[in-house]
Amino acid sequence: MLNRAVLLGRLTKDPEMRYTPSGTAVTTFTLAIDRRMTNQQGERETDFLPIVVWSKLAELCAQYLKKGQQAAVEGRIQVRNYENKEGRRVYVTEIVAENVQFLSGGQGQGGEPSYAGGFDKPASSFGGSGGGGRSRDSFNDNPFADDQKPIDISDDDLPF
Amino acid sequence: MLNRAVLLGRLTKDPEMRYTPSGTAVTTFTLAIDRRMTNQQGERETDFLPIVVWSKLAELCAQYLKKGQQAAVEGRIQVRNYENKEGRRVYVTEIVAENVQFLSGGQGQGGEPSYAGGFDKPASSFGGSGGGGRSRDSFNDNPFADDQKPIDISDDDLPF
Amino acid sequence: MLNRAVLLGRLTKDPEMRYTPSGTAVTTFTLAIDRRMTNQQGERETDFLPIVVWSKLAELCAQYLKKGQQAAVEGRIQVRNYENKEGRRVYVTEIVAENVQFLSGGQGQGGEPSYAGGFDKPASSFGGSGGGGRSRDSFNDNPFADDQKPIDISDDDLPF
Amino acid sequence: MLNRAVLLGRLTKDPEMRYTPSGTAVTTFTLAIDRRMTNQQGERETDFLPIVVWSKLAELCAQYLKKGQQAAVEGRIQVRNYENKEGRRVYVTEIVAENVQFLSGGQGQGGEPSYAGGFDKPASSFGGSGGGGRSRDSFNDNPFADDQKPIDISDDDLPF
DNA sequence: TTTT
DNA sequence: TTTT
Numbered sequence: 001m002l003n004r005a006v007l008l009g010r011l012t013k014d015p016e017m018r019y020t021p022s023g024t025a026v027t028t029f030t031l032a033i034d035r036r037m038t039n040q041q042g043e044r045e046t047d048f049l050p051i052v053v054w055s056k057l058a059e060l061c062a063q064y065l066k067k068g069q070q071a072a073v074e075g076r077i078q079v080r081n082y083e084n085k086e087g088r089r090v091y092v093t094e095i096v097a098e099n100v101q102f103l104s105g106g107q108g109q110g111g112e113p114s115y116a117g118g119f120d121k122p123a124s125s126f127g128g129s130g131g132g133g134r135s136r137d138s139f140n141d142n143p144f145a146d147d148q149k150p151i152d153i154s155d156d157d158l159p160f
Numbered sequence: 161m162l163n164r165a166v167l168l169g170r171l172t173k174d175p176e177m178r179y180t181p182s183g184t185a186v187t188t189f190t191l192a193i194d195r196r197m198t199n200q201q202g203e204r205e206t207d208f209l210p211i212v213v214w215s216k217l218a219e220l221c222a223q224y225l226k227k228g229q230q231a232a233v234e235g236r237i238q239v240r241n242y243e244n245k246e247g248r249r250v251y252v253t254e255i256v257a258e259n260v261q262f263l264s265g266g267q268g269q270g271g272e273p274s275y276a277g278g279f280d281k282p283a284s285s286f287g288g289s290g291g292g293g294r295s296r297d298s299f300n301d302n303p304f305a306d307d308q309k310p311i312d313i314s315d316d317d318l319p320f
Numbered sequence: 321m322l323n324r325a326v327l328l329g330r331l332t333k334d335p336e337m338r339y340t341p342s343g344t345a346v347t348t349f350t351l352a353i354d355r356r357m358t359n360q361q362g363e364r365e366t367d368f369l370p371i372v373v374w375s376k377l378a379e380l381c382a383q384y385l386k387k388g389q390q391a392a393v394e395g396r397i398q399v400r401n402y403e404n405k406e407g408r409r410v411y412v413t414e415i416v417a418e419n420v421q422f423l424s425g426g427q428g429q430g431g432e433p434s435y436a437g438g439f440d441k442p443a444s445s446f447g448g449s450g451g452g453g454r455s456r457d458s459f460n461d462n463p464f465a466d467d468q469k470p471i472d473i474s475d476d477d478l479p480f
Numbered sequence: 481m482l483n484r485a486v487l488l489g490r491l492t493k494d495p496e497m498r499y500t501p502s503g504t505a506v507t508t509f510t511l512a513i514d515r516r517m518t519n520q521q522g523e524r525e526t527d528f529l530p531i532v533v534w535s536k537l538a539e540l541c542a543q544y545l546k547k548g549q550q551a552a553v554e555g556r557i558q559v560r561n562y563e564n565k566e567g568r569r570v571y572v573t574e575i576v577a578e579n580v581q582f583l584s585g586g587q588g589q590g591g592e593p594s595y596a597g598g599f600d601k602p603a604s605s606f607g608g609s610g611g612g613g614r615s616r617d618s619f620n621d622n623p624f625a626d627d628q629k630p631i632d633i634s635d636d637d638l639p640f
Numbered sequence: 641t642t643t644t
Numbered sequence: 645t646t647t648t
Contacts, residue, residue, distance in 0.1 A: 007237075010648060089641095324486045329482075
């Protein structure tokens with residue numbers, strides 16, 4: 001059903017990129033988004049929202065985004081849950097980015113603000129390595145991001 | 161900064177409405193949002209997203225929404241954190257609804273699909289009780305929802 | 321860059337589906353969206369927004385949507401311009417839908433509210449006819465909807 | 481009903497601010513939004529979307545936004561129609577901004593990227609002048625932007 | 641923990 | 645746990 005989020009904030013740290021066993025890139029970062037508006041009195045409040053990016057877009061984010069920079073993120077809200085070491089079920093809410101807009105505004109790395117759209121290339125350069133069975137990368141068969149399946153990734157695979 | 165979410169799903173239960181000590185209505189419910197699309201094979205996956213609604217809109221939601229019904233919600237993503245009984249800091253992500261669209265589709269309570277916009281009346285019917293100091297309800301002075309401040313509500317006040 | 325619209329309204333008529341010469345389905349309809357909110361006095365005001373849908377999603381919309389039904393549309397705002405018969409340049413603003421949610425609520429055609437996501441199948445069933453040159457359908461090579469190119473469709477091709 | 485747009489682009493010119501007879505500020509500008517994404521071949525395509533801003537937010541936009549700067553706009557899509565000099569009914573689609581995020585990135589006016597939220601002050605500083613009857617400014621009674629009524633503004637009032 |  |  002309909003599940004859409006659009007965010008604009010600053011990275012609290014450099015992004016972290018990892019690869020799933022099958023070779024898909026996954027990048028995560030946190031966006032700090034001020035709740036208060038300009039010229040408003042009162043203590044500033046901030047929401048810190050975790051962002052997850054997959055595939056080619058993950059590599060672009062890892063390459064171009066830096067701590068302190070502004071970015072606009074478009075995606076869907078996802079609730080993952082897993083069992084932690086103490087056997088408790090933990091729920092994690094994060095935004096799965098389908099598009100990311102790089103806005104400079106960091107500490108001088110300057111450059112052109114630019115856009116990294118979702119899945120603009122077949123993304124077939126990823127994975128590889130082979131391995132039998134239905135590869136986890138098979139979600140690339142359907143490049144529409146809503147169809148990504150980080151779901152059946154075992155706990156060890158999780159890069160965050 | 162920019163923080164916007166638009167969701168469409170079904171209520172997993174009837175909404176729950178409570179009042180803060182100062183008399184502001186707060187309604188909460190969970191929206192079940194299927195990730196999979198129509199005619200797509202494979203097991204269905206669902207995100208369960210907690211929704212919070214304040215003030216007059218809270219009362220309308222409590223009155224008209226029922227378990228199983230469809231609703232469209234527009235708002236912002238918020239991360240609350242509090243210390244639980246074990247002294248651990250717990251983070252809760254929820255969507256603070258500014259607009260809610262009632263879509264029937266439940267088990268026959270029928271009626272007209274209708275809309276409950278944000279703060280369409282001065283909402284002055286709330287609170288009251290008076291008392292000195294800056295009332296927690298003072299956020300009603302600025303009816304623009306981004307300005308709501310559930311933030312400084314003490315733990316005991318929290319209705320969920 | 322970022323260009324996102326989310327709409328929820330009712331179809332003013334049954335959708336119209338046509339095919340481009342190369343065989344891509346294009347469906348158009350208008351969504352009536354009330355500006356006023358429930359329980360608000362005053363004359364109701366309505367925006368009528370033209371929606372365009374391509375490819376497999378176009379076929380699903382043509383098949384399942386009917387006049388009077390509610391639908392949620394997610395897409396981007398596009399401004400097309402063309403020269404009309406009098407030699408005047410005309411600008412048309414429309415929403416290119418990437419996802420459509422079917423919500424019943426029409427005059428009893430009932431059925432399951434369902435979702436038609438963007439590009440969930442390779443959509444390779446379209447087009448055909450072959451022919452040389454760069455087929456207009458080649459946008460299907462990149463299934464991400466932002467990449468669709470209705471732009472270079474000649475005036476005669478336009479199905480609306 | 482639900483009608484939400486989120487845009488990120490660059491101003492094609494400096495904004496233009498005018499006042500309605502009753503003293504409400506109205507600012508208009510056009511946002512150029514590239515359709516193509518970074519690193520994609522092919523001619524760049526751009527949508528030019530007209531933005532309308534009212535009240536205090538209009539003044540902030542006129543003051544801080546300049547040609548070439550980036551801005552994020554959140555609002556609703558509106559279709560106005562009026563009769564032109566030749567007696568033809570003309571339809572104008574524009575985005576009524578409820579929030580605007582100023583992102584630098586122009587030609588060096590630098591400064592802090594900042595946010596101008598909707599209606600954060602009662603905006604009562606506008607209008608004035610008095611005059612009998614229901615002032616056009618009365619929409620300020622309900623500061624929620626969905627409630628703005630540019631609709632009954634006569635043609636002469638239109639600042640664009 | 642969940643809705644259809 | 646955090647960004648400006």
